Amino acid sequence: MCRSLEHLPITCLERAKELKARFGSFLLKQELNIMGHSQKADKLTLEDRQKWSFHELLAHKDGLCAFTSFLSSEYSEENIAFYLACEDYRNTKSSSKLRVKARKIYEEFICSDAPREVNLDHETRSITLKNMEQPTLSCFSLAQSKIYTLMEKDCYPRFLKSTVYQEFIAQHVG
Template sequence: MLAAIADVMAWGESLDQLLECKTGQLVFENFLKTEYSEENLSFWLACENYKKITSEAEMTDAANGIYAEFVRVDALRQINIDCVTREEISRNLSQPGPDCFDSAQRLIYSLMENDCYPRFLKSEIYQALQEQAEQAMKAT
């Protein structure tokens, strides 16, 4: 229980703290769903997993999958990035490396950090969890 309390309190410190915690990711994703912007987190997480791939064949498959799901102009879960970044990724797909999506991932992180995350901290979802954590801390 104490770890969960510490986690909830840490989520308010930075987006990084929130994203480092699996539970934090889930809570943030639920919040983003209410704002119809969960594709941002999904894309960011897909990029984090992509960077861990060591096989060239797997990297190519994963890069094409991420492109089709999030980057392509007609993608179902299209992320909000500028056309220059979108074109850069398209060019990178011919020989995708670990940094293929870095510029787009930085843009999406910045969008989450400056737009979604501050709203998350003010949301009923987070406020309720924070209140529970504070009450639990007082009880211990």
């Protein structure tokens, strides 16, 4: 289902609507507050934005939106979708929902024929499958950590050099 880049949504709001439709229950809450950080909608200085760590970028709704758009342009948005699904899973309050959510995440992102399979080594997949026998809030921690590191070390440096990031900086500097 490859699309050309000119068909990508123009605004973050349009992108968020598309992601909500595609990711269903895995997508962020309206407040984009699943990581336990308050979301700042205020404008930051260029210097502040350029000093952002990867973690800070993900904790900011506009930063997350820009990074997600970048991953989409590289056809690798399954990484951020998986990371966010794991964050949502870890914030599950009802233990009765853990098994269902765990199975959904596993089938969507981890099993070998998953529609949006993330790039995990065999050992991590095996450990995660074993964790699925008795799902706990931490059963995806290793896999999530691997994908986070992949995005931080590989995708994030490319994002910082991308036109998506340059446009983001131009639009959001106060």
